[in-house]
Amino acid sequence: MKISRNIIPLKIVHLVLVGVASAALLLNLQVLEAKKPDNPGGGNSGGGNSGGGSPKIGDSTGNTVAKYHLSSWNVSGDYEIVGPTIMVIDGDFNIGNNTITIAATGSLELFVGGNISANGKGAINNTGVPSQLIVKGTHPEKQPSDSPDYSWTLSGNGALTGVVYAPNAEYRTNGGGNAGFTSGSVVALDIRFNGSPGPFHFDEALEDLDLGLGSYTLAAYELKANGNSSASVEGGAIFGSTDYKVLFNQLFSKKNTLAQ
């Protein structure tokens, strides 16, 4: 049950950043990120898999959202998503042996009603951060004990960096390739890893992701009483104050209000 592993402290990581990056290239390690994104919605290096002359989708200025409604998409050649993009695909989405890169300015939200597959070196968002790619299955409702009619299949070196939410479909990796991996988060009706599957890396940044699957409901409630006006750890970080009474007096200063 116990696992011990050497974790290099962050400070050391920052100190040896350049060296590590170089070493990573030399040793052919897989570097998931080459640049910390400026915001939660975007950010990859664009390096290593630039797409070259690949067709570009989206508005790189971010001023407009590119919207596509396709009956199916059998990807032919590599693509680059350079702006915010939403796609509704009623049927199958076959990435094949192609690569769909999401640039630092891009994001892709997919609604897929059929099967999704990638094989060979087929990959989607393989150099970005998972929050840039959200895939939602729109398959018919199934009971947990039902067999899924649809699947997402990564074969060979097929790679995915993103969020998969397909509660009525199967998620399957067939492994076989050294470069195959899944990074992000996956929720599916059934999940199957076969052969020699690549690693799975959960992105902790997704804990605050808004998937648009419902509205806000009350999750926590605390009445500050008996002179206690201290902020929670989260509240203190958000509002920049450890004491709400002080903050309220600063924002709405009139009198020395008693927090009773």
Add this chain to the structure above:
Amino acid sequence: MIHSNIGPKTRGTAGSVLLTSAIFSMVILLGIAGIMPMLVSDWKQTSRTSLQEAAFTLAESAVDEAIWAVLEFEDDEIAWRAAGWSEGSNGNYWYREWTLTALSQSAGINLELDEGRTGRYHAIVEKADSSRITIVAQGVVSGGRNVNSETEIARIIETEFSKPNPAAYGLIARDSLNLNGKPTFDSYDSRNFPYIYSSGVNSGSNATVGSASKNKNSTLDLGNSTIFGPLATGAPNDGTDPTGGATVSGGIIWDFEMDFPPVTVPDTSGWTNSVP
């Protein structure tokens, strides 16, 4: 025939009654004097409790106003400002104040508190760009009959609202989870640079892997996987080890529950029907 000796006897009785009354009155006065501080204290406490309850009600009103604004304006900063909200100094939140006096004038009806008290309430709202937001509200009541107008009583409420976020765990199956081969599961934080596979740099042990099914025997097959994080199962703890041949670093989460909300497809009217 009236005997003259009746008069002095009557006066003596009357004096006795007067004396008894005086003593009785004294006892009552002393009693009242004795309990007066307690009555005053009770009155003050009642008055204070009333103020606190009013402040609490106002704070709850502020929470209601804030969550309404979150649902209505979302991340539309222009709409927030137009509605009277101001941006916090660090850019992370909105804040706003309401007074009952202004609300009364606006609504054309008297919304003021009883006994000459004045009320106002405040809210600070985390900007709605994630599945979790924090809202802090304050209700303030001041003045009132026989109360110094400078005296204020406040109540503060800290709340958190969240949206369903199935992506917050890792790898979760509604039903069967079947892991053949030797897959490895770990975590990282894409906000931290850099993450390098297999080298431990910035890698974590918070990948939750599991199934929400309550029948772990037929749905959970972990093979020889390695999980840097907890194993989750919807099944109750029956004393058996569900890990099988897997190595799990984060313990077992029994009775794991998770919502699987349906996906709503957007209206695609006018959308492009072919890619470049």
